[in-house]
Amino acid sequence: MxxxxxxxxxxxxxxxxxxxxxxxxxxxxxxxxxxxxxxxxxxxxxxxxxxxxxxxxxxxxxxxxxxxxxxxxxxxxxxxxxxxxxxxxxxxxxxxxxxxxxxxxxxxxxxxxxxxxxxxxxxxxxxxxxxxxxxxxxxxxxxxxxxxxxxxxxxxxxxxxxxxxxxxxxxxxxxxxxxxxxxxxxxxxxxxxxxxxxxxxxVCVFARCLGMKVLKPKLQETDFNLPLIEPGVPIKPQKIADVKKLLTLHFGEEWEMMADLKFYREIIQRRETTEDQSEDELEGGIMEDIEDF
The missing domain is CATH 2.130.10.10 (YVTN repeat-like/Quinoprotein amine dehydrogenase)
Known part of the structure; x- marks a missing residue:
């Protein structure tokens, strides 16, 4: 060709x-x-x-x-x-x-x-x-x-x-x-x-992932029991299942195929086995993953 x-x-x-x-x-x-x-x-x-x-x-x-x-x-x-x-x-x-x-x-x-x-x-x-x-x-x-x-x-x-x-x-x-x-x-x-x-x-646009600052408001309080997101306020990491639901809500079912969201997908895959960790341990692990990128 x-x-x-x-x-x-x-x-x-x-x-x-x-x-x-x-x-x-x-x-x-x-x-x-x-x-x-x-x-x-x-x-x-x-x-x-x-x-x-x-x-x-x-x-x-x-x-x-x-x-x-x-x-x-x-x-x-x-x-x-x-x-x-x-x-x-x-x-x-x-x-x-x-x-x-x-x-x-x-x-x-x-x-x-x-x-x-x-x-x-x-x-x-x-x-x-x-x-x-x-x-x-x-x-x-x-x-x-x-x-x-x-x-x-x-x-x-x-x-x-x-x-x-x-x-x-x-x-x-x-x-x-x-x-x-x-x-x-x-x-x-x-x-x-x-x-x-x-x-x-x-459209909720994540500037950074999980536990880091979000630039754009806002999600409703009823969205998977997440707190209201305000600009510049750090988000506490939630369970991985809730994060998946959150991404599906705002980016559609095909979010896992989107190249722009590879960052989120790979971090979630790394953390899927850590749901039983404490919140501090989970947040620390996610922050380490973010620094790796």
Missing amino acids: FFIHLQTEKVKAFKCGTFGASSLRERHLATGDFDGNLNIWNVDDTTSPVYSAAAHKEIINCIDGVGGPMIGSGAPELVTGSRDGSVKVWDPRQKGKPVATMEPAAGEDRRDCWAVTFGNSYNSEERVVCAGYDNGDIKMFDLRMMTLRWEINVKNGVCGLEFDRKNIEMNKLVATTLESKFFIFDVRTQHPKKGFSYLSEK
Whole structure:
């Protein structure tokens, strides 16, 4: 098997990119750069872009594509979000100008757009764009009706947005925000006043393991009888079984397969035979294991 490695360098740094509007045969990469330019590159020949537009006045923070590998789900399109507060939809077949622009009216505050995504593209007519902003706003735009369909504020800057699938009727939308929070919206049914139902969770991120300081709050007191975790407060080691349950709760059943958690897994494997030790002995053993790493 042969692998071809392609490397190219351009004058302007790229901020984001996507293959979403490209067919499998074309292999065109759409990029947004720090000067607000939208370019589409043929990855087999990156000498010059096959499409170029001065898309925004400031940096393009985010980009998404739709319609490339899908058949019967509408035209290939790109959406870009920028620090200038605007969200623009582009058809690569139409040179030079966007097919739709969503931006604040004159005199209104322009918020930095951090995330964009396409969804609801289940036929050749329906399609929506969701945009997330630095002030916590999430806005859903209906591209067929050209209206603002729904909006909500989640209080923290929105870092990422994604539908479970782009080419089906809207089902689930996930949003990730600052302060380690994520929101999952059920976008199948929209209440006329309350919008979409959702749940939110704060991801518990362990900076260090067992008996050492944790940077992020918080677990509930009912979680395996563990005390409430506050930032910077050392945690007393619990039984290994409880630690396993704790990791499963916050990282899912497959946490043992995650490379990033190898640290925790190996320490737990070392300590599985020490559950009958006293708390001080257990803590000392775990601290020795941590120092070994």
